[in-house]
Amino acid sequence: MHLAMVARPAVYVALTWAAVVSAFDRLQHSGPASPYFDAPSQSGVPTATPANCQVDQAAYILRHGSRYPEPGSFAGWQNLFAKFQNATYTARGPLAFIPSWTPPVDDVPHQPLFLSATGAGEAFALGVELRKRYGLTKGGGNLTVWSASQQRCVDTASHFLRGYLSQGNYLTSPELNRGSIITLPDSVNFTFANSLTPSAACPAYNAGNTGSAKATAFRATYQAKIAQRLNRFLEGLALDAADVGVMQDLCGFLAEVDGDTRFCDVFEESEWLDYEYAHDLNYYYGSGPGNPVAAATGYPWVKAISDLFAVGPSHTTSNGTLTPPPLIMGFTHDNNLAPVVAALGLWNTSSHGVYPLSLTKPNPARTFRSSYLVAFRGYVALERLSCSRGTEIDTVKHISNQSPIAGERDAFVRVRINRAPVPIPGCSSGPGATCPLQQFLKHVEQRGIASGDFVQTCGLEGVANATSVVSFLTTAPDPASVRVLSL
Ligand SMILES: *[C@@H]1O[C@H](CO)[C@@H](O)[C@H](O)[C@H]1NC(C)=O
Ligand SMILES: *[C@@H]1O[C@H](CO)[C@@H](O)[C@H](O)[C@H]1NC(C)=O
Ligand SMILES: *[C@@H]1O[C@H](CO)[C@@H](O)[C@H](O)[C@H]1NC(C)=O
Ligand SMILES: *[C@@H]1O[C@H](CO)[C@@H](O)[C@H](O)[C@H]1NC(C)=O
Ligand SMILES: *[C@@H]1O[C@H](CO)[C@@H](O)[C@H](O)[C@H]1NC(C)=O
């Protein structure tokens, strides 16, 4: 009796797990509307830090956490709601819920554009994760981070810090365990490359951005067909292509805002793959390798990190007046991640003719997937690893009172995108397909030539004070831009 009671849940769990691992997850194919998830390792490289290595310095550039819709897309939700309410019709099957569906925004002046609770949780969780993974700063230490100035970025930074600083109790010593957020002005004519939103300070960028038009053209190939299929479940109401666009967006957004996944269930797997591909085209040709100007806007951040990796943690560049912490965090927007991917030369090379991405036929062999990069709280991270010489060892001799990690070590660099390791083309000879530091520095120099100089490429030559250099990481900030959080 007792055994039977134990055994039944065990079988149930096993079956559920099998179902879960084989299921197609719509929320992992929703592009920028996907709540955060760890991307799969497309290269097959294990996600863990190689056993004989330690990360001693890391830099993240990330999108803010899950949020409510922007006012423009919220108007689309409201129009769809009005359409569902205003008509007299019957709805069946997968659409039977739409007569009673209401948009989950119950405080219009304070929600659209800002983080949802899920977004705050994603940021807090990353703070916990990075503190545990790296141990780069000790308890009772400070951490300074940088943020673009929009409130959803600053809020992501502050929830991140709350997670990062959540251990221990410092109520009686509030000067310890502090987080500081340096808020950078969003790109305006006086910031040029020196911000976390450089594409907005680059006049040539928009002319190079053909992403939105290409995505719209691709959507026109499938949305009307989906509307036709769904209209079989309606009498007295007809959905059109634009409604389908809003309804697919609602899958990811409602999942993170209030946990409602009914719109996810409306669409079939192939319809999700088309929806995802339209987003892939938007980012690849908008802010990624397919915009000939994008790499020049992502490169200055890559170069600044490369300069800091060259001198190592707890040092600054020759011209620096500020030593950044060993964990360098920058909070920004989706459109500032793909330029970094383009600048590093990732997700744009293949022997199978995948790139440039086809405008009409999704190639499943592509590694450029918007869902794996610009999901909410998505990131591009560079890690500097210090690894002991020699191959993997499974026998370690301990000498009395000597650290086993002393001795000869070499430095390597790894790129992670939404946690998945992404090897750098032509530079993956280190442990776990990492790139030896000296080769990485050369790779970055070469990518600088391929990417183009910011000022030149953006058409800013002769403009007073225009700069191609990110110096905010190594320059003491304007005190008015620093917000201190004590926990
Ligand atoms: C509501 O329905 C009426 C009559 O069917 C129509 O004329 C009107 O445009 C509709 N309004 C909205 C917001 O859909
Ligand atoms: C943290 O920063 C504050 C303000 O800058 C400073 O007073 C304090 O000494 C710092 N604490 C540590 C442990 O560095
Ligand atoms: C920025 O500079 C460009 C060209 O130099 C000019 O056309 C534009 O009006 C300026 N924008 C602002 C906000 O000053
Ligand atoms: C990406 O690849 C295409 C061709 O496949 C090439 O034309 C383009 O220059 C590449 N872009 C970058 C930023 O490497
Ligand atoms: C500061 O020094 C680094 C090398 O340490 C260099 O790459 C960078 O361009 C310099 N920045 C400025 C503003 O001169």
Ligand SMILES: *[C@@H]1O[C@H](CO)[C@@H](O)[C@H](O)[C@H]1NC(C)=O
């Ligand atoms: C250029 O920088 C100088 C020194 O910081 C400043 O005085 C001047 O106003 C700036 N010029 C422009 C056009 O921003």
